[in-house]
Amino acid sequence: xxFDRPTxxxxxxxxxVRAKIPEGTRGHLYTEALESEVRAKIPKxxxxxxxxxxxxxxxxxxxxILCAYPEDDYDxxxxxxxxxxxxxxxxxxxxxxxxxxxxxxxxxxxxxxEQRRRVHLEHEFGVVTHCSLVIFRCRFPEFSPSxxxxxxxxxxxxxxxxCVVATQEQWVEWLKVVDVAFEDNDDExxxxxxxxxxxxxxxxxxxxxxxxxxxxxxxxxxxxxxxFPITEALALQPFQEFAVNTPSDTSNGSLALPDFPLDIxxxxxxxxxxxxxxxxxxxxxxxxxxxxxxxxVLVGRSFKHERRSLLPETPSxxxxxxxxxEWWTKEWVEGGKGDVNSIPWTAYARACATSRSMRSRKRxxxxxxxxxxxxxxxxxx
Numbered sequence: 001x002x003f004d005r006p007t008x009x010x011x012x013x014x015x016x017v018r019a020k021i022p023e024g025t026r027g028h029l030y031t032e033a034l035e036s037e038v039r040a041k042i043p044k045x046x047x048x049x050x051x052x053x054x055x056x057x058x059x060x061x062x063x064x065i066l067c068a069y070p071e072d073d074y075d076x077x078x079x080x081x082x083x084x085x086x087x088x089x090x091x092x093x094x095x096x097x098x099x100x101x102x103x104x105x106x107x108x109x110x111x112x113x114e115q116r117r118r119v120h121l122e123h124e125f126g127v128v129t130h131c132s133l134v135i136f137r138c139r140f141p142e143f144s145p146s147x148x149x150x151x152x153x154x155x156x157x158x159x160x161x162x163c164v165v166a167t168q169e170q171w172v173e174w175l176k177v178v179d180v181a182f183e184d185n186d187d188e189x190x191x192x193x194x195x196x197x198x199x200x201x202x203x204x205x206x207x208x209x210x211x212x213x214x215x216x217x218x219x220x221x222x223x224x225x226x227x228f229p230i231t232e233a234l235a236l237q238p239f240q241e242f243a244v245n246t247p248s249d250t251s252n253g254s255l256a257l258p259d260f261p262l263d264i265x266x267x268x269x270x271x272x273x274x275x276x277x278x279x280x281x282x283x284x285x286x287x288x289x290x291x292x293x294x295x296x297v298l299v300g301r302s303f304k305h306e307r308r309s310l311l312p313e314t315p316s317x318x319x320x321x322x323x324x325x326e327w328w329t330k331e332w333v334e335g336g337k338g339d340v341n342s343i344p345w346t347a348y349a350r351a352c353a354t355s356r357s358m359r360s361r362k363r364x365x366x367x368x369x370x371x372x373x374x375x376x377x378x379x380x381x
Contacts, residue, residue: 042198049209052222059224064133065092066126066148093130093319131226132364134324138313139368151375164221179216213356225361226324228312229351230331236347239281239292258286266294274302274349299345309365310352 098104126148128136136148164177175190176182178197182189197217200208213219257265269277269291277298281288291298303311312324329338337343352358 041195043205045205046198046208049205050212050219052219053224055227056222056224059129059131059226060222061096062130063095063097064128064130065095066128130320131224134313134321135225135309135361135364136368137316137318137321138308139365140372141316147375148371151371164218177218177221179218214354214359220356220359221363223356223360225357225364226312226327227357228310228328228331228348229355229358230328230335230348232355233344233348233351234335234337236344236350238344238347239288239295256284258284258290262290265290266298269294269298270301272302273306274299277302278346278349296343296345299349300343303345303349307349307352309362310358 096104128148173187173190175194178190178193180190180193182193194217198208198212203211211217260268265287269280272280277295281291281295312328313321315322315325332338332343
């Protein structure tokens with residue numbers, strides 16, 4: 001099972017195709033002639049805008065292997081990061097892919113396993129990035145990795161993963177991650193689609209880059225899902241405030257919402273979804289003036305109840321469970337918001353709305369929810 005498997009995608013962006021177009025790990029969808037053609041046709045500013053960060057690449061290679069049947073009865077208890085789980089299952093942390101279907105441990109000095117001790121995909125039932133496993137723990141900490149295996153084996157991969165399912169097989173089809181239905185075994189159509197998409201004349205370079213990431217190109221699916229947009233939130237300007245003495249319109253004799261006592265207004269606001277709450281601050285200047293001083297508190301509450309997917313994992317006894325929270329705290333402290341009560345929740349919500357990382361995180365969060373529904377439907381829990 002692979003929630004995210006962008007390693008080869010990113011390596012291809014940096015090496016095989018300088019045009020930075022996603023390409024399969026095998027089969028080489030681009031011939032040398034086509035690579036030259038692509039480089040000549042696509043403007044440099046577009047190519048430069050399609051690069052993943054080093055952090056994205058590192059996260060994609062940080063894998064957790066869920067081993068059900070050790071090869072040759074090998075005792076995994078001696079391996080670094082090995083945790084014994086129920087149902088004769090091992091969870092091996094800190095591994096990264098090496099040759100073909102083999103994995104090696106990500107220690108201070110990476111070492112390849114001897115032939116007998118090498119970890120093979122043929123002899124395990126699941127590989128997941130560490131970032132995705134953390135999100136799994138956040139939403140459903142009571143789920144076991146053995147349950148993940150049973151759900152995935154009984155379910156339809158596209159049911160859980162959508163377009164990204166094309167990147168999970170042995171013959172990876174990275175180009176098919178887009179929101180387009182291609183014919184099976186048609187390598188040319190996706191290639192032609194990307195070339196046409198990146199050379200459009202009816203869009204600016206900025207528009208093409210945006211659509212490649214957040215539009216039909218779906219490149220956001222391979223962005224690291226644990227880089228909360230704190231720096232972006234701190235850079236946003238606060239909402240403009242208005243004087244509270246702006247008269248309300250009661251010409252029709254009815255009582256307007258701004259005429260209610262403030263505590264009642266805030267109580268009503270506490271029941272609103274985040275989107276509705278932000279919309280409420282835009283429809284009436286007097287109401288805006290009353291709500292704005294309390295908006296961060298209201299938005300912060302909504303995150304804890306309806307937007308938990310956009311918050312870090314709570315530290316626990318689980319392996320490496322404090323990493324997200326430490327990164328979250330460090331970023332706020334460096335931005336001058338070390339006290340949790342000083343976090344500008346409204347600005348953070350606005351930043352999340354356009355964040356590639358948070359969109360990637362929300363996708364995995366929703367996949368976990370779909371897996372729970374499938375587990376209960378198929379009576380595997």
